[in-house]
Amino acid sequence: MSPIRILTAVPICDGHDSAINTINLEFIRHGIEVIYLGYHRSARDIARAAVQEDVVAIGLSTYNGGHIEFFGEVVDLLEQRRLAPPIKLFGGGGGTITHADAQIMYGHGVDRIFFAGTPLEEMVKYLRGGYGDVARFPYELAFAGSDQFLSRQLTLADNGSGLPPQASETASAASKRVRSTKVIGLTGPGGAGKTTLIDELVLRFLHSHAADRRAAILSHDPSIVGSGALLGDRATMIYSQHDRVFMRSIGTRGMTGGLSLSTDRCLRILAESNLFEFILMETVGTGQEAIPFGVDRHLVDQSVLVMPPDYGSRIQLQKIAMIDVADVIVVNKADLRGARTALTEIESRIRTNRKGQSLLCTQANRHRDTGVDQLFELLFTGTGTGTDTPK
Amino acid sequence: MTPLGQVVLAIEEYRRFVVSQIRKARTDHEFGQQILQKWQEAKARIGTTVTPTGLRLPRLALPDLDEAGEIARFLCEEGLPGEFPYLTAAYPEQYLEPAAINSKENENRRNHEKPFIEEPTRLFAGLGLAEDTNARFHYLSRNQRSKRLSTAFDGPTLYGVGAAADGVFGKIGEGGVAIDTVEDMERLYAGFALDQPNVSVSMTISGPAPILLAMFLVAAKHRFGPDVGPKLRGTIQADVLKEVQAQNELIFPIEPSLRFLADMVDYSSREMPRWYPISISGYHIAEAGATPVQQAAYTLSNGFAYVDYFRNRGLDVNVFGPRLSFFLDCGLDVEYVALARVCRKIWAIGMREVFGGGNRAQILKLHTQTSGRSLIAADWHNNLTRTAVELMLACMNATNSCHSNSADEPFTTPSEEYARYAAHAQAILLEESGLFRHMMNTLPGSPGMKVIGNAVEEAILEEFREIEQQGGVLGAVERRYQRSQIQASGHMLENQIYDGVRPVIGLNRYFDQGRDWPEVRMMRTQKEQKRLQLDRLQDFEKRHAEESERCLDRLSEVVDNGGNVFEELTRTVEHCSLGQMTERLCEVVGKFRPMV
Numbered sequence: 001m002s003p004i005r006i007l008t009a010v011p012i013c014d015g016h017d018s019a020i021n022t023i024n025l026e027f028i029r030h031g032i033e034v035i036y037l038g039y040h041r042s043a044r045d046i047a048r049a050a051v052q053e054d055v056v057a058i059g060l061s062t063y064n065g066g067h068i069e070f071f072g073e074v075v076d077l078l079e080q081r082r083l084a085p086p087i088k089l090f091g092g093g094g095g096t097i098t099h100a101d102a103q104i105m106y107g108h109g110v111d112r113i114f115f116a117g118t119p120l121e122e123m124v125k126y127l128r129g130g131y132g133d134v135a136r137f138p139y140e141l142a143f144a145g146s147d148q149f150l151s152r153q154l155t156l157a158d159n160g161s162g163l164p165p166q167a168s169e170t171a172s173a174a175s176k177r178v179r180s181t182k183v184i185g186l187t188g189p190g191g192a193g194k195t196t197l198i199d200e201l202v203l204r205f206l207h208s209h210a211a212d213r214r215a216a217i218l219s220h221d222p223s224i225v226g227s228g229a230l231l232g233d234r235a236t237m238i239y240s241q242h243d244r245v246f247m248r249s250i251g252t253r254g255m256t257g258g259l260s261l262s263t264d265r266c267l268r269i270l271a272e273s274n275l276f277e278f279i280l281m282e283t284v285g286t287g288q289e290a291i292p293f294g295v296d297r298h299l300v301d302q303s304v305l306v307m308p309p310d311y312g313s314r315i316q317l318q319k320i321a322m323i324d325v326a327d328v329i330v331v332n333k334a335d336l337r338g339a340r341t342a343l344t345e346i347e348s349r350i351r352t353n354r355k356g357q358s359l360l361c362t363q364a365n366r367h368r369d370t371g372v373d374q375l376f377e378l379l380f381t382g383t384g385t386g387t388d389t390p391k
Numbered sequence: 392m393t394p395l396g397q398v399v400l401a402i403e404e405y406r407r408f409v410v411s412q413i414r415k416a417r418t419d420h421e422f423g424q425q426i427l428q429k430w431q432e433a434k435a436r437i438g439t440t441v442t443p444t445g446l447r448l449p450r451l452a453l454p455d456l457d458e459a460g461e462i463a464r465f466l467c468e469e470g471l472p473g474e475f476p477y478l479t480a481a482y483p484e485q486y487l488e489p490a491a492i493n494s495k496e497n498e499n500r501r502n503h504e505k506p507f508i509e510e511p512t513r514l515f516a517g518l519g520l521a522e523d524t525n526a527r528f529h530y531l532s533r534n535q536r537s538k539r540l541s542t543a544f545d546g547p548t549l550y551g552v553g554a555a556a557d558g559v560f561g562k563i564g565e566g567g568v569a570i571d572t573v574e575d576m577e578r579l580y581a582g583f584a585l586d587q588p589n590v591s592v593s594m595t596i597s598g599p600a601p602i603l604l605a606m607f608l609v610a611a612k613h614r615f616g617p618d619v620g621p622k623l624r625g626t627i628q629a630d631v632l633k634e635v636q637a638q639n640e641l642i643f644p645i646e647p648s649l650r651f652l653a654d655m656v657d658y659s660s661r662e663m664p665r666w667y668p669i670s671i672s673g674y675h676i677a678e679a680g681a682t683p684v685q686q687a688a689y690t691l692s693n694g695f696a697y698v699d700y701f702r703n704r705g706l707d708v709n710v711f712g713p714r715l716s717f718f719l720d721c722g723l724d725v726e727y728v729a730l731a732r733v734c735r736k737i738w739a740i741g742m743r744e745v746f747g748g749g750n751r752a753q754i755l756k757l758h759t760q761t762s763g764r765s766l767i768a769a770d771w772h773n774n775l776t777r778t779a780v781e782l783m784l785a786c787m788n789a790t791n792s793c794h795s796n797s798a799d800e801p802f803t804t805p806s807e808e809y810a811r812y813a814a815h816a817q818a819i820l821l822e823e824s825g826l827f828r829h830m831m832n833t834l835p836g837s838p839g840m841k842v843i844g845n846a847v848e849e850a851i852l853e854e855f856r857e858i859e860q861q862g863g864v865l866g867a868v869e870r871r872y873q874r875s876q877i878q879a880s881g882h883m884l885e886n887q888i889y890d891g892v893r894p895v896i897g898l899n900r901y902f903d904q905g906r907d908w909p910e911v912r913m914m915r916t917q918k919e920q921k922r923l924q925l926d927r928l929q930d931f932e933k934r935h936a937e938e939s940e941r942c943l944d945r946l947s948e949v950v951d952n953g954g955n956v957f958e959e960l961t962r963t964v965e966h967c968s969l970g971q972m973t974e975r976l977c978e979v980v981g982k983f984r985p986m987v
Contacts, residue, residue: 013546013562015639017987018679018881025882038985039639040550042558064546065804065915069561095768095801098913116768116801117898119889196984235987367644367981 002159003033003228003251004131007050008059010039011070016063019094023061026120028228032127035249038235043070045241047077049234050087052246054151056131057111060091067097068104075109081148085134090126092118147246150273154248157265181271183279184379185293187258187322188306190285193332195219195233196364197306197372198280203239204376209277216246216276218266220259220284223251233282246276258283258292259299267299278380288319295325302379304328307346309338314345324353330375334363393863394699394745395692399855401744402737402848405476409467416459423459430462433471438490440829450487452832472789472831475743476736478844479835480789481754486511486827510535512817513593513758513792517543517567518804519916520924521578524568529582530807531814538583541593541794543567543804544603551599551642553970554924563924564916566804570603571928573964576610585623586615592625593670593758598642598983600629601655602972605960608663626667626716626758629655632693632864633672635986636873637679642973645868647950647980652697653704655957660711668711669697670758672718676873678764680881683726684847687734688854689873690719694738696864698746712742712752721785722762723777729844731757731788732835737851759790766801770897771909774798779816786820786827787834793817804914871986928968938966943975950979 008024010017017039027034035053037046050058060071071089078087091097092114097105102113111130114123136155143149186194198217205215217240223229231249234240240247248270252260260266263281270279281300283292293299305326311317323329329350331342343361350357358378362371416423438450451472456462472480512535516527524542532538545567547559554563554571563569570576583590596603604627611619631648634641641648652669659668673681673690681689694715701711719734721727738755742748761781766774775798782795795813797805805813821827826834834840861867868874887893894900932939942963949959963972 011562012558013550013552015549017639018878021878022882022885036987038987040985044557064562064567065565066546066559066561066563070558073558073561095771096803098802098911199984232987236984238982238984365644365984367647 003031003226004127005033005035005053005055006057006059006127006131007035007037007046007053007055008061009037009041009046009049011046011060011062011067012040012042014062014064015039016061019063019092020059020061023059023120023123024230026124027127028230030124030128030228031226032124032228033223033231033251034228035231036235037241041241043073043077044243046074047081048147048243049241049247050078051081051083051147052151052248053231054136054148054155055087056085056134057088057090057127060089062091062093063096065096067091067093068101068108071105071110072108079109081146083148084137084139088112088131090114145273145275150246150269150275151248153269154250154266157269158250158260158262160262180274181276181279182302183267183271183281183300185281185283185297185300185303186306187283187286187290187292187303187326188330189287189308189311192285192306192308193364194282194285194306195236197330197332197362197375198282199237199240200364200369200372201280201376201379202237202242202245204373205278205380206239206242206244208376208380211244213277214244214246214275215278215280216270217248218263218270218279218281219247219249220263220282221249221251222284223253225254246270252284258286258290264299286322288316289321291321291325293325297325297327302327304330304375304379306330306332307342308333309336309342311342317342317345317349323349324355326357328358328360328375328378330371331359331361332364334361334371335366393859393866395695395855395863396859397745398695398737398741399852399859401740402852404744405740409464412463412467413460416463426459426462426466427457429466430456440488440490442825442829448830450484450490450830452830452836454836469836475750475753476739477754478732478736479832481735481756481791484831485789485791486786486821487831488828510537510539510817511786511790511792511821512814513539513541513794514810514814515541515543515593515595515760515794516805516810517545518914519564520569520920521575522581523564523916523920525579525581527807527810528580531810536589538590539593539792540580540583540591542579542595544594544596545569548603548969549596549598549640551602551969551973553968554921554928556970560921560925563921569916569924570606571924571968571970572931573606573609573613574931575927576603576606577613580610585611586619587622588624590624592623594625594627595670597628597630597634597638598640598648599969599973600627601651601957601960602964602969603627604629604655604659604668605957605964606969609961609964620662621664623663624665626670628670628672628718629668630670630672630693630718632696632868633675633690635868635983636676636689636693637681637877638675639985641983643976644981644983645865647976648983649700651956653701653706654955656701656711656714657704657706658955658957660706660714664714667714667716667756669714670716670718671697674718674720674760676877677720677722677762679877680764680884681877682880683722683724683730684850684854685873685876685880686720687730687847688851688858689877690717691734691737691741691851692855692858692864695741695745698742702746708742708746709749709752712746712748713754715752716756716758718758718760719790720762721759721781721788721790722765723780723784725843726847727781727784728787729840730847731759731785731790732840733844733848733851737848757788757790758792758794759785759788760794761785761796763796763800766796766798767895767898768801768909769902771798771801771911773897774801775812775816778813779820782816782820783826789835799911802909802911802913806912806914808912874986928970932968932971935966939971942966943971946972946975947979950976 024034088111090112095116139149219233221231229251250260293303303326305322363369416426469478473483514531517524528540546562548570656668659666671694673686677686735755739753742753761778778795795816797809797813799809858867891899946963
């Protein structure tokens with residue numbers, strides 16, 4: 001059975017995340033998949049993310065007032081989408097939401113307000129009862145091209161995966177199809193800065209490409225079958241909360257190697273939608289052995305390995321399998337001590353590989369970083385765009 | 392080693408110094424005699440006071456010591472109030488009634504006349520539009536000789552987004568005052584003589600602090616002329632690091648945020664010498680769940696990191712050092728018996744030994760707020776008692792100014808009624824009760840206070856060592872160290888309340904089943920007011936449409952050229968709104984990427 005999937009967030013101009021952090025952990029502990037959007041998020045960002053993630057419900061934690069208007073705005077935005085089933089909205093705000101407020105909010109379509117002193121168990125129980133068995137069907141074709149249509153396809157693909165994908169679904173199908181969408185896979189150890197790097201690449205995409213061009217992000221987070229997970233990459237992304245970006249977070253549900261059983265199918269659905277110029281796929285933080293996109297890189301058009309400078313010794317570096325496979329290797333966090341050493345060591349390694357791999361040095365957490373500019377040039381404006389050249 | 396590591400060494404060295412002084416006082420006869428004489432002189436200087444009941448007391452209580460070693464220990468470890476290491480108090484007399492009030496020649500004075508001392512009372516207020524908050528300020532300070540205004544801003548202002556931004560309409564004027572333009576700023580403090588020494592203004596804002604202070608300065612110039620800068624008294628929070636660690640109200644990335652801050656400190660040290668351009672804050676760290684020791688350790692280490700940063704910018708520690716101020720939370724945990732005292736001592740030693748700060752730069756000047764987190768919705772009148780106890784702890788620690796929370800804060804921005812009770816609680820403690828008005832050291836000095844203080848000091852040093860291990864404060868911030876510790880403590884706290892390990896009266900103990908939801912008067916901003924704010928903003932932007940783009944371009948240039956951004960902002964604010972300025976600055980320096 002697929003887990004209950006919800007989105008949590010703190011409204012705009014509010015940074016009170018202490019309660020939501022505690023509540024997120026409690027939800028996860030009870031088997032719920034939580035996509036955390038973070039604090040200071042606008043109603044549009046929240047509604048968009050909820051639709052793209054195809055969650056059953058949104059939980060908002062608010063502490064500095066304006067909740068009647070804000071919750072109402074989220075409900076309105078969701079209603080405009082004519083979702084089936086509708087995404088439920090619940091929330092709390094300690095003592096700041098009165099019973100009278102709650103009545104107004106219920107009248108506006110809010111599903112449930114938890115008042116001060118509600119035990120966490122009671123919230124979990126409510127979620128289980130109210131949001132546990134929600135049937136999902138594909139949207140009608142009239143919705144084709146909309147985020148919810150696509151997002152539901154992804155849900156069905158993700159949940160339908162009891163078995164490993166057939167061979168025909170992997171190597172051949174994805175790579176042989178003529179694509180107008182370029183798929184870029186980013187992998188690397190946890191903490192290398194993949195998410196930040198993707199967000200910075202998206203910012204450059206938004207600036208440099210026409211306003212009708214969109215990009216998609218498929219982001220993986222580790223999870224275990226039958227238990228909850230925190231899918232938290234969205235929380236640190238600033239620029240990717242945008243109408244021109246479709247982002248989907250998937251839990252690996254026990255699969256090792258950096259991806260999920262349904263990755264293949266999800267990628268195909270995204271590519272076939274023909275809605276996106278680029279798809280950026282982020283793996284979970286990987287180990288030395290991981291080759292998530294396959295040795296022949298059949299899943300992606302271009303693969304990027306993002307490394308922190310502190311991978312250990314030269315011998316540790318030798319063990320990282322992906323260095324022999326990636327098209328582009330990025331040493332991120334160039335400001336850290338050891339970045340020079342890393343560059344030198346990796347450079348000499350790829351020179352012996354003789355595979356024409358590129359090596360770049362970035363500092364993704366710096367605004368207008370020229371290393372990220374170069375990476376963007378290489379990935380987004382290079383000759384690889386929209387090709388069907390077999391690798 | 393970062394300066395924080397040096398602070399640890401300096402504290403350890405100071406402990407050895409104390410031991411050596413004690414030994415010397417006992418073994419070196421001449422030195423012992425000097426100590427005894429110094430002690431006698433100090434005692435002789437203490438004036439006397441007569442209580443309303445006729446009891447004669449010294450204005451400062453000192454322990455009954457006649458042995459040179461023990462006297463040396465007292466002088467080195469605690470010191471007299473207002474003397475290094477400032478354990479007891481930053482200043483010699485703090486809350487005491489002026490001596491003149493007690494003397495014979497003043498006995499005829501009308502007894503209801505309040506003595507002219509600056510009350511520590513500084514109540515935080517902010518609601519609705521500028522004129523609503525202004526009215527609250529006038530109400531709160533109506534009986535005060537010193538008008539100590541403290542400003543809470545609404546969410547959109549704290550995040551630097553304009554009232555017109557997408558989806559913020561509901562937040563306008565909620566939980567604080569809405570300020571979009573320099574004109575709002577003029578309305579906010581209307582009727583207060585900002586150029587007079589008995590008026591001071593505090594602004595609790597960090598992300599867009601330089602913009603808000605520039606607005607304040609320019610608004611004051613409009614009202615009191617171009618030379619008002621040096622007369623302005625007050626504080627702006629501007630604490631970048633605690634935003635990253637706990638409060639999440641940062642707009643720009645850390646690096647440019649620190650640079651804008653340093654620009655502001657540089658400018659205000661020169662042009663606004665009576666202004667405190669930063670309030671190094673533990674309050675929000677504690678409210679986010681930190682233990683008292685974590686609060687103290689992170690706040691102090693943040694403070695040292697700022698000093699290091701400003702010093703590296705070429706600023707003089709003896710110019711900006713005395714203009715640093717601190718802000719701590721005071722809750723009900725036992726550490727609060729001595730927490731602020733220990734902070735003063737560590738700060739004094741660090742500033743003197745590591746940064747070469749003179750006397751004035753060594754003093755940790757402290758604002759305290761009672762704990763908002765300790766207040767609960769259940770049986771909420773108990774909050775009056777909680778606040779009273781916390782207030783007493785804060786005064787025992789000789790805080791320089793204080794905000795006491797209103798009992799209705801779990802529900803709403805304080806109503807006038809409960810804000811009045813909160814203010815009166817301070818007056819009852821400091822003026823009506825005899826605890827603090829007659830004598831310094833009435834309560835400090837108990838064995839318990841000492842034991843707690845020592846334990847807290849050691850625990851703070853342990854935190855310092857951990858932070859140092861991670862490359863100092865900024866290194867630890869990058870590794871999310873402080874943030875992770877605060878969150879873990881917050882989680883533990885909630886679990887303790889849930890499990891009943893931590894008693895909360897009316898919640899997990901002595902609760903009455905089936906109590907109705909209380910009738911609390913909610914302070915809300917009406918739709919019409921919100922719309923008015925929006926109209927005013929749009930009107931301002933329209934009137935300045937011609938100049939604003941040019942001003943923003945010049946601001947961008949200054950940022951890129953490395954000029955003083957604050958100085959430029961004092962020109963930009965004349966024609967641009969808060970939202971316009973933040974948006975432009977974000978384009979140039981980027982946005983803060985949230986840490987979760």
